[in-house]
Amino acid sequence: MPTMTTARATRRGCLTLNASYEPLVMLPVQRAVRLVMDGRAELVEAHGTRVVRSAGREVPLPAVIRLVRFVYVPRRMRRGVTNTILFARDGYACAYCGRPRDALRSREFLTRDHVLPQSRFARRAEANTWDNCVTACSTCNHRKADRTPQEAGMALRLVPAEPHFVHLEWSVRRLTALQRKYVAQFFGTDVADAL
Structure with missing residues:
Protein backbone atom coordinates (compact mmCIF):
# COMPACT_ATOMS: atom_id res chain seq x y z
CA MET A 1 0.00 0.00 0.00
CA PRO A 2 1.55 3.37 -1.02
CA THR A 3 2.08 6.03 1.59
CA MET A 4 0.06 9.25 1.34
CA THR A 5 3.22 11.16 0.43
CA THR A 6 4.04 8.77 -2.42
CA ALA A 7 0.47 8.82 -3.72
CA ARG A 8 0.42 12.64 -3.70
CA ALA A 9 3.80 12.77 -5.45
CA THR A 10 2.69 10.43 -8.24
CA ARG A 11 -0.39 12.59 -8.91
CA ARG A 12 1.97 15.50 -9.49
CA GLY A 13 3.70 13.58 -12.25
CA CYS A 14 7.25 12.91 -13.27
CA GLY A 48 9.99 5.69 -2.73
CA THR A 49 10.06 1.92 -3.11
CA ARG A 50 6.99 1.50 -5.34
CA VAL A 51 7.52 -0.40 -8.59
CA VAL A 52 5.65 -0.97 -11.83
CA ARG A 53 5.74 -4.49 -13.22
CA SER A 54 5.29 -5.78 -16.74
CA ALA A 55 5.41 -9.35 -17.95
CA GLY A 56 9.19 -9.46 -17.92
CA ARG A 57 10.33 -6.29 -16.19
CA GLU A 58 10.13 -4.30 -13.01
CA VAL A 59 10.70 -0.52 -12.95
CA PRO A 60 10.72 1.75 -9.88
CA LEU A 61 7.96 4.38 -10.02
CA PRO A 62 9.74 7.39 -11.57
CA ALA A 63 9.88 10.86 -9.99
CA VAL A 64 12.57 12.17 -12.36
CA ILE A 65 13.63 10.72 -15.72
CA ARG A 66 16.21 11.85 -18.30
CA LEU A 67 15.73 11.48 -22.05
CA VAL A 68 18.44 9.43 -23.75
CA ARG A 69 18.50 11.71 -26.83
CA PHE A 70 18.76 15.49 -26.69
CA VAL A 71 15.60 17.40 -27.71
CA TYR A 72 16.10 20.91 -29.06
CA VAL A 73 13.85 23.45 -27.31
CA PRO A 74 13.79 27.02 -28.66
CA ARG A 75 14.14 29.56 -25.84
CA ARG A 76 12.78 32.56 -27.71
CA MET A 77 9.20 31.59 -27.07
CA ARG A 78 6.99 34.48 -26.02
CA ARG A 79 3.88 33.72 -24.08
CA GLY A 80 0.99 36.08 -23.80
CA VAL A 81 -0.12 37.32 -20.41
CA THR A 82 -2.29 34.83 -18.54
CA ASN A 83 -3.72 35.43 -15.08
CA THR A 84 -2.25 32.16 -13.80
CA ILE A 85 1.33 33.13 -14.63
CA LEU A 86 0.76 36.85 -13.89
CA PHE A 87 -0.44 36.08 -10.36
CA ALA A 88 2.49 33.69 -9.84
CA ARG A 89 4.95 36.31 -11.14
CA ASP A 90 3.61 38.85 -8.63
CA GLY A 91 3.64 36.38 -5.73
CA TYR A 92 -0.18 36.15 -5.50
CA ALA A 93 -0.28 39.61 -3.92
CA CYS A 94 -1.70 42.98 -4.91
CA ALA A 95 0.86 45.21 -6.64
CA TYR A 96 -0.70 48.28 -4.99
CA CYS A 97 -1.60 47.45 -1.38
CA GLY A 98 0.63 44.38 -1.08
CA ARG A 99 -2.02 42.13 0.49
CA PRO A 100 -1.57 38.45 -0.38
CA ARG A 101 -4.45 36.39 -1.73
CA ASP A 102 -5.17 34.72 1.62
CA ALA A 103 -5.50 38.13 3.34
CA LEU A 104 -8.32 39.33 1.07
CA ARG A 105 -11.83 39.67 2.48
CA SER A 106 -14.63 37.30 1.44
CA ARG A 107 -15.83 39.31 -1.59
CA GLU A 108 -12.38 40.40 -2.75
CA PHE A 109 -10.30 38.53 -5.29
CA LEU A 110 -7.18 38.98 -7.41
CA THR A 111 -7.58 40.63 -10.83
CA ARG A 112 -5.44 41.74 -13.74
CA ASP A 113 -4.80 45.48 -13.81
CA HIS A 114 -3.40 47.45 -16.74
CA VAL A 115 -0.92 50.06 -15.48
CA LEU A 116 -1.68 52.22 -18.50
CA PRO A 117 -5.45 51.67 -18.96
CA GLN A 118 -6.73 49.77 -21.99
CA SER A 119 -8.71 52.84 -23.08
CA ARG A 120 -5.40 54.61 -23.88
CA PHE A 121 -4.51 52.08 -26.58
CA ALA A 122 -5.77 51.99 -30.17
CA ARG A 123 -6.32 48.24 -29.81
CA ARG A 124 -7.04 46.52 -26.50
CA ALA A 125 -4.64 43.68 -27.30
CA GLU A 126 -1.72 46.15 -27.20
CA ALA A 127 -2.43 46.77 -23.50
CA ASN A 128 -1.91 43.10 -22.57
CA THR A 129 1.87 43.03 -22.27
CA TRP A 130 3.97 41.80 -19.36
CA ASP A 131 5.28 45.30 -18.63
CA ASN A 132 1.77 46.82 -18.56
CA CYS A 133 -0.05 44.20 -16.46
CA VAL A 134 0.09 43.65 -12.71
CA THR A 135 -1.86 41.69 -10.13
CA ALA A 136 -4.33 43.85 -8.19
CA CYS A 137 -6.93 43.04 -5.58
CA SER A 138 -10.45 43.87 -6.74
CA THR A 139 -10.64 46.80 -4.30
CA CYS A 140 -7.48 48.49 -5.61
CA ASN A 141 -8.41 47.76 -9.22
CA HIS A 142 -11.81 49.38 -8.68
CA ARG A 143 -10.25 52.37 -6.90
CA LYS A 144 -7.70 52.90 -9.69
CA ALA A 145 -10.43 52.55 -12.34
CA ASP A 146 -9.53 53.93 -15.78
CA ARG A 147 -6.53 55.97 -14.58
CA THR A 148 -2.79 55.52 -14.32
CA PRO A 149 -1.41 54.83 -10.83
CA GLN A 150 -0.10 58.42 -10.67
CA GLU A 151 -3.52 59.85 -11.59
CA ALA A 152 -5.16 57.67 -8.94
CA GLY A 153 -2.57 58.59 -6.28
CA MET A 154 -1.44 54.95 -5.97
CA ALA A 155 2.08 53.53 -6.02
CA LEU A 156 3.20 50.28 -7.61
CA ARG A 157 5.16 48.02 -5.27
CA LEU A 158 6.94 46.31 -8.17
CA VAL A 159 8.23 47.02 -11.66
CA PRO A 160 6.26 44.84 -14.09
CA ALA A 161 8.43 42.90 -16.55
CA GLU A 162 8.27 39.76 -18.64
CA PRO A 163 9.16 36.82 -16.40
CA HIS A 164 12.15 34.60 -17.11
CA PHE A 165 11.11 31.65 -19.29
CA VAL A 166 11.80 29.33 -16.35
CA HIS A 167 9.08 31.10 -14.39
CA LEU A 168 6.73 30.89 -17.37
CA GLU A 169 7.25 27.15 -17.49
CA TRP A 170 7.68 26.13 -13.86
CA SER A 171 5.99 28.70 -11.59
CA VAL A 172 2.57 27.06 -11.79
CA ARG A 173 3.81 23.46 -11.67
CA ARG A 174 3.49 21.48 -8.48
CA LEU A 175 6.97 20.11 -7.93
CA THR A 176 8.09 17.90 -5.09
CA ALA A 177 11.21 18.94 -3.18
CA LEU A 178 13.14 16.25 -5.06
CA GLN A 179 11.99 17.57 -8.46
CA ARG A 180 12.61 21.21 -7.46
CA LYS A 181 16.23 20.22 -6.73
CA TYR A 182 16.80 19.47 -10.43
CA VAL A 183 15.28 22.78 -11.55
CA ALA A 184 17.62 24.55 -9.08
CA GLN A 185 20.67 22.56 -10.23
CA PHE A 186 20.17 23.47 -13.87
CA PHE A 187 18.88 27.07 -13.67
CA GLY A 188 20.42 28.13 -10.33
CA THR A 189 19.01 28.41 -6.85
CA ASP A 190 18.11 32.10 -7.26
CA VAL A 191 15.79 31.25 -10.17
CA ALA A 192 14.33 28.21 -8.39
CA ASP A 193 13.75 30.15 -5.16
CA ALA A 194 11.62 32.66 -7.07
CA LEU A 195 9.25 29.90 -8.21
Whole structure:
Protein backbone atom coordinates (compact mmCIF):
# COMPACT_ATOMS: atom_id res chain seq x y z
CA MET A 1 0.00 0.00 0.00
CA PRO A 2 1.55 3.37 -1.02
CA THR A 3 2.08 6.03 1.59
CA MET A 4 0.06 9.25 1.34
CA THR A 5 3.22 11.16 0.43
CA THR A 6 4.04 8.77 -2.42
CA ALA A 7 0.47 8.82 -3.72
CA ARG A 8 0.42 12.64 -3.70
CA ALA A 9 3.80 12.77 -5.45
CA THR A 10 2.69 10.43 -8.24
CA ARG A 11 -0.39 12.59 -8.91
CA ARG A 12 1.97 15.50 -9.49
CA GLY A 13 3.70 13.58 -12.25
CA CYS A 14 7.25 12.91 -13.27
CA LEU A 15 9.84 15.60 -14.01
CA THR A 16 11.39 14.95 -17.41
CA LEU A 17 14.92 16.16 -18.06
CA ASN A 18 16.57 16.62 -21.43
CA ALA A 19 19.73 14.60 -22.15
CA SER A 20 21.62 17.69 -20.89
CA TYR A 21 19.71 17.53 -17.57
CA GLU A 22 17.65 20.61 -18.48
CA PRO A 23 14.16 20.33 -16.97
CA LEU A 24 11.69 20.04 -19.86
CA VAL A 25 8.20 19.11 -18.75
CA MET A 26 6.07 17.28 -16.20
CA LEU A 27 4.72 14.03 -17.62
CA PRO A 28 2.08 11.67 -16.28
CA VAL A 29 3.80 8.84 -14.42
CA GLN A 30 2.36 6.25 -16.81
CA ARG A 31 3.98 8.02 -19.81
CA ALA A 32 7.30 8.25 -17.94
CA VAL A 33 7.20 4.51 -17.18
CA ARG A 34 6.60 3.76 -20.87
CA LEU A 35 9.57 5.94 -21.91
CA VAL A 36 11.83 4.13 -19.43
CA MET A 37 10.59 0.68 -20.50
CA ASP A 38 11.03 1.58 -24.19
CA GLY A 39 14.62 2.67 -23.54
CA ARG A 40 13.96 6.29 -24.62
CA ALA A 41 14.60 7.59 -21.08
CA GLU A 42 16.52 6.54 -18.02
CA LEU A 43 15.40 6.64 -14.41
CA VAL A 44 17.15 9.34 -12.35
CA GLU A 45 15.04 9.38 -9.16
CA ALA A 46 12.19 7.16 -7.97
CA HIS A 47 9.12 7.76 -5.79
CA GLY A 48 9.99 5.69 -2.73
CA THR A 49 10.06 1.92 -3.11
CA ARG A 50 6.99 1.50 -5.34
CA VAL A 51 7.52 -0.40 -8.59
CA VAL A 52 5.65 -0.97 -11.83
CA ARG A 53 5.74 -4.49 -13.22
CA SER A 54 5.29 -5.78 -16.74
CA ALA A 55 5.41 -9.35 -17.95
CA GLY A 56 9.19 -9.46 -17.92
CA ARG A 57 10.33 -6.29 -16.19
CA GLU A 58 10.13 -4.30 -13.01
CA VAL A 59 10.70 -0.52 -12.95
CA PRO A 60 10.72 1.75 -9.88
CA LEU A 61 7.96 4.38 -10.02
CA PRO A 62 9.74 7.39 -11.57
CA ALA A 63 9.88 10.86 -9.99
CA VAL A 64 12.57 12.17 -12.36
CA ILE A 65 13.63 10.72 -15.72
CA ARG A 66 16.21 11.85 -18.30
CA LEU A 67 15.73 11.48 -22.05
CA VAL A 68 18.44 9.43 -23.75
CA ARG A 69 18.50 11.71 -26.83
CA PHE A 70 18.76 15.49 -26.69
CA VAL A 71 15.60 17.40 -27.71
CA TYR A 72 16.10 20.91 -29.06
CA VAL A 73 13.85 23.45 -27.31
CA PRO A 74 13.79 27.02 -28.66
CA ARG A 75 14.14 29.56 -25.84
CA ARG A 76 12.78 32.56 -27.71
CA MET A 77 9.20 31.59 -27.07
CA ARG A 78 6.99 34.48 -26.02
CA ARG A 79 3.88 33.72 -24.08
CA GLY A 80 0.99 36.08 -23.80
CA VAL A 81 -0.12 37.32 -20.41
CA THR A 82 -2.29 34.83 -18.54
CA ASN A 83 -3.72 35.43 -15.08
CA THR A 84 -2.25 32.16 -13.80
CA ILE A 85 1.33 33.13 -14.63
CA LEU A 86 0.76 36.85 -13.89
CA PHE A 87 -0.44 36.08 -10.36
CA ALA A 88 2.49 33.69 -9.84
CA ARG A 89 4.95 36.31 -11.14
CA ASP A 90 3.61 38.85 -8.63
CA GLY A 91 3.64 36.38 -5.73
CA TYR A 92 -0.18 36.15 -5.50
CA ALA A 93 -0.28 39.61 -3.92
CA CYS A 94 -1.70 42.98 -4.91
CA ALA A 95 0.86 45.21 -6.64
CA TYR A 96 -0.70 48.28 -4.99
CA CYS A 97 -1.60 47.45 -1.38
CA GLY A 98 0.63 44.38 -1.08
CA ARG A 99 -2.02 42.13 0.49
CA PRO A 100 -1.57 38.45 -0.38
CA ARG A 101 -4.45 36.39 -1.73
CA ASP A 102 -5.17 34.72 1.62
CA ALA A 103 -5.50 38.13 3.34
CA LEU A 104 -8.32 39.33 1.07
CA ARG A 105 -11.83 39.67 2.48
CA SER A 106 -14.63 37.30 1.44
CA ARG A 107 -15.83 39.31 -1.59
CA GLU A 108 -12.38 40.40 -2.75
CA PHE A 109 -10.30 38.53 -5.29
CA LEU A 110 -7.18 38.98 -7.41
CA THR A 111 -7.58 40.63 -10.83
CA ARG A 112 -5.44 41.74 -13.74
CA ASP A 113 -4.80 45.48 -13.81
CA HIS A 114 -3.40 47.45 -16.74
CA VAL A 115 -0.92 50.06 -15.48
CA LEU A 116 -1.68 52.22 -18.50
CA PRO A 117 -5.45 51.67 -18.96
CA GLN A 118 -6.73 49.77 -21.99
CA SER A 119 -8.71 52.84 -23.08
CA ARG A 120 -5.40 54.61 -23.88
CA PHE A 121 -4.51 52.08 -26.58
CA ALA A 122 -5.77 51.99 -30.17
CA ARG A 123 -6.32 48.24 -29.81
CA ARG A 124 -7.04 46.52 -26.50
CA ALA A 125 -4.64 43.68 -27.30
CA GLU A 126 -1.72 46.15 -27.20
CA ALA A 127 -2.43 46.77 -23.50
CA ASN A 128 -1.91 43.10 -22.57
CA THR A 129 1.87 43.03 -22.27
CA TRP A 130 3.97 41.80 -19.36
CA ASP A 131 5.28 45.30 -18.63
CA ASN A 132 1.77 46.82 -18.56
CA CYS A 133 -0.05 44.20 -16.46
CA VAL A 134 0.09 43.65 -12.71
CA THR A 135 -1.86 41.69 -10.13
CA ALA A 136 -4.33 43.85 -8.19
CA CYS A 137 -6.93 43.04 -5.58
CA SER A 138 -10.45 43.87 -6.74
CA THR A 139 -10.64 46.80 -4.30
CA CYS A 140 -7.48 48.49 -5.61
CA ASN A 141 -8.41 47.76 -9.22
CA HIS A 142 -11.81 49.38 -8.68
CA ARG A 143 -10.25 52.37 -6.90
CA LYS A 144 -7.70 52.90 -9.69
CA ALA A 145 -10.43 52.55 -12.34
CA ASP A 146 -9.53 53.93 -15.78
CA ARG A 147 -6.53 55.97 -14.58
CA THR A 148 -2.79 55.52 -14.32
CA PRO A 149 -1.41 54.83 -10.83
CA GLN A 150 -0.10 58.42 -10.67
CA GLU A 151 -3.52 59.85 -11.59
CA ALA A 152 -5.16 57.67 -8.94
CA GLY A 153 -2.57 58.59 -6.28
CA MET A 154 -1.44 54.95 -5.97
CA ALA A 155 2.08 53.53 -6.02
CA LEU A 156 3.20 50.28 -7.61
CA ARG A 157 5.16 48.02 -5.27
CA LEU A 158 6.94 46.31 -8.17
CA VAL A 159 8.23 47.02 -11.66
CA PRO A 160 6.26 44.84 -14.09
CA ALA A 161 8.43 42.90 -16.55
CA GLU A 162 8.27 39.76 -18.64
CA PRO A 163 9.16 36.82 -16.40
CA HIS A 164 12.15 34.60 -17.11
CA PHE A 165 11.11 31.65 -19.29
CA VAL A 166 11.80 29.33 -16.35
CA HIS A 167 9.08 31.10 -14.39
CA LEU A 168 6.73 30.89 -17.37
CA GLU A 169 7.25 27.15 -17.49
CA TRP A 170 7.68 26.13 -13.86
CA SER A 171 5.99 28.70 -11.59
CA VAL A 172 2.57 27.06 -11.79
CA ARG A 173 3.81 23.46 -11.67
CA ARG A 174 3.49 21.48 -8.48
CA LEU A 175 6.97 20.11 -7.93
CA THR A 176 8.09 17.90 -5.09
CA ALA A 177 11.21 18.94 -3.18
CA LEU A 178 13.14 16.25 -5.06
CA GLN A 179 11.99 17.57 -8.46
CA ARG A 180 12.61 21.21 -7.46
CA LYS A 181 16.23 20.22 -6.73
CA TYR A 182 16.80 19.47 -10.43
CA VAL A 183 15.28 22.78 -11.55
CA ALA A 184 17.62 24.55 -9.08
CA GLN A 185 20.67 22.56 -10.23
CA PHE A 186 20.17 23.47 -13.87
CA PHE A 187 18.88 27.07 -13.67
CA GLY A 188 20.42 28.13 -10.33
CA THR A 189 19.01 28.41 -6.85
CA ASP A 190 18.11 32.10 -7.26
CA VAL A 191 15.79 31.25 -10.17
CA ALA A 192 14.33 28.21 -8.39
CA ASP A 193 13.75 30.15 -5.16
CA ALA A 194 11.62 32.66 -7.07
CA LEU A 195 9.25 29.90 -8.21
